[in-house]
Amino acid sequence: MASPAPRVLLDAADVSRTVARVAHQVIEKTALDSPDAPRVVLIGIPTRGTSLAMRLGAKIGEFTGVEVPVGYLDITLYRDDLRGKPHRPLERTMVPHGGVDNAIVILVDDVLYSGRTVRAALDALRDLGRPSAVQLAVLVDRGHRELPLRADYVGKNIPTARDEQVSVHLTEDDGIDEVVLSGAPIPPAAEGDS
Numbered sequence: 001m002a003s004p005a006p007r008v009l010l011d012a013a014d015v016s017r018t019v020a021r022v023a024h025q026v027i028e029k030t031a032l033d034s035p036d037a038p039r040v041v042l043i044g045i046p047t048r049g050t051s052l053a054m055r056l057g058a059k060i061g062e063f064t065g066v067e068v069p070v071g072y073l074d075i076t077l078y079r080d081d082l083r084g085k086p087h088r089p090l091e092r093t094m095v096p097h098g099g100v101d102n103a104i105v106i107l108v109d110d111v112l113y114s115g116r117t118v119r120a121a122l123d124a125l126r127d128l129g130r131p132s133a134v135q136l137a138v139l140v141d142r143g144h145r146e147l148p149l150r151a152d153y154v155g156k157n158i159p160t161a162r163d164e165q166v167s168v169h170l171t172e173d174d175g176i177d178e179v180v181l182s183g184a185p186i187p188p189a190a191e192g193d194s
């Protein structure tokens, strides 16, 4: 079945600018550069959320001089679709030194869609400790939430149809920085269509 050509919505420069903008928003919302700044911990959701969390941490460090701890969290066993996709490989979890207790934890992911990944991340995080608050940063919010969740920081809102696919590619994981929208397959014309 034919598909419309994928469209690049963000190129490498756009991705870089977007991460920098989110870093500024995190600094402002958490008052990270103030004298009584809270402890902020970035936790990436694999796969690409981990790379984004590291980039975000680096940018925040560049802008403020504050070193923000960065970790990542395997959510695989907390997913509610495990029965449908039993072959998901386990990822690794890395909790930064000092843990998450009493910190503002910012979960970082590439795409926010149904919200089920974030729900699983919230459950996984509960097993690690008790943050003072949990926030969510995503590079792309493509809509179509199935749970009452929203992101605190959104790099770009991309309105989509449900059957489209947003693919975030990052150099660390894919060798290139870009965000691509792929269309739903075009069904073949039925006999008699003109």
Ligand SMILES: O=P(O)(O)OC[C@H]1O[C@H](OP(=O)(O)OP(=O)(O)O)[C@H](O)[C@@H]1O
Binding pocket: 045, 046, 047, 048, 049, 109, 110, 111, 112, 113, 114, 115, 116, 117, 118
């Ligand atoms: O809001 P949701 O409907 O849960 O969709 C968003 C999630 O889907 C993708 O992850 P995927 O499960 O494809 O794994 P990956 O990150 O390893 O590609 C994406 O990276 C988000 O984590």
Ligand SMILES: O=c1cc[nH]c(=O)[nH]1
Binding pocket: 111, 113, 142, 164, 165, 166, 167, 168
């Ligand atoms: O379009 C989508 C939907 C879920 N996860 C993605 O990464 N892209």
